[in-house]
Amino acid sequence: MLTMKPILSPSSLSTISPLFPKFLLSPSPHHTHQTLILPTIKTPKFPILRRPFCSYKSSMEALRSARSGEVHVIIGPMFAGKTTALLRRVQSESDNGRNIAIIKSDKDSRYGLDSIVTHDGAKLPCWALPDLSSFRQKIGKDAYNKIDVIGIDEAQFFEDLYDFCCKAADYDGKTVIVAGLDGDYLRRRFGSVLDIIPLADSVTKLTARCEICGKRAFFTLRKTTETKTELIGGADVYMPVCRQHYVNGQVAVEAARTVLESKNVDFDTCIEIK
Ligand SMILES: Nc1ncnc2c1ncn2[C@@H]1O[C@H](COP(=O)(O)OP(=O)(O)O)[C@@H](O)[C@H]1O
Ligand SMILES: Cc1cn([C@H]2C[C@H](O)[C@@H](COP(=O)(O)O)O2)c(=O)[nH]c1=O
Numbered sequence: 001m002l003t004m005k006p007i008l009s010p011s012s013l014s015t016i017s018p019l020f021p022k023f024l025l026s027p028s029p030h031h032t033h034q035t036l037i038l039p040t041i042k043t044p045k046f047p048i049l050r051r052p053f054c055s056y057k058s059s060m061e062a063l064r065s066a067r068s069g070e071v072h073v074i075i076g077p078m079f080a081g082k083t084t085a086l087l088r089r090v091q092s093e094s095d096n097g098r099n100i101a102i103i104k105s106d107k108d109s110r111y112g113l114d115s116i117v118t119h120d121g122a123k124l125p126c127w128a129l130p131d132l133s134s135f136r137q138k139i140g141k142d143a144y145n146k147i148d149v150i151g152i153d154e155a156q157f158f159e160d161l162y163d164f165c166c167k168a169a170d171y172d173g174k175t176v177i178v179a180g181l182d183g184d185y186l187r188r189r190f191g192s193v194l195d196i197i198p199l200a201d202s203v204t205k206l207t208a209r210c211e212i213c214g215k216r217a218f219f220t221l222r223k224t225t226e227t228k229t230e231l232i233g234g235a236d237v238y239m240p241v242c243r244q245h246y247v248n249g250q251v252a253v254e255a256a257r258t259v260l261e262s263k264n265v266d267f268d269t270c271i272e273i274k
Contacts, residue, residue: 155180
């Protein structure tokens, strides 16, 4: 189980000297108290230039190398452990003294909007946002500048994923760790997740266990006849499957849809797939 750092209440903020900010506050307006964050005295982001008359060019080079960011992408079907891997990596960065923030889409309110939660129940506080571009403004410029690592969960729901990762890593020197579905229930690209592969330092594709045969599962089967791409849900609506059981399952769902349509049944039906 993942552990969390101590909680800081909003009132304690005012006692912290602005010159030596000790913590970054995590954010959620849904928290009854402001939660988390992190360590204190940080290594300067900007290099200290020792030569008094350092040229503009070398200053810029030093500046760039001091703030080099990273993008790491974790993909796979549902239940593959993407959120678990994201939480572990972010927690480990936090343990190493780096300032972290986690963002998830506000579309997924299954476990509330103040935390990201794995299918096993491990969780960390997060910002739930409609888009990534609002993050900097929401958290404030000063707080944003102090963040070293940004975790993004449910990345398939963010249309501005590419621009955000590009800016955060290339220009702001952030380490961005992104977790999301590469494919939807029809195995088509989902949102902009695949678009950020060319930006990435690393890509990890995880697999789950096929719910039917126990083999490695690469795909997510939707068990209902609903056809819209975005449909929030868990094990009630989706199951991870291997290739063979994906194909079989799709045939079963299609057959059910045909029967329901022919009978003019207009409700969402969950298919029993064994
Ligand atoms: N069919 C399955 N295959 C693998 N893990 C499963 C399955 N069903 C439930 N789980 C649980 O889901 C956990 C992964 O949850 P999570 O990290 O939230 O996955 P993701 O973010 O990829 O949907 C696993 O550790 C496991 O305990
Ligand atoms: C396949 C698929 C999934 N979704 C939704 C269902 C869940 O709310 C999330 C995925 O969550 P997880 O952390 O990866 O378990 O995405 C969807 O809207 N459309 C789909 O095709």
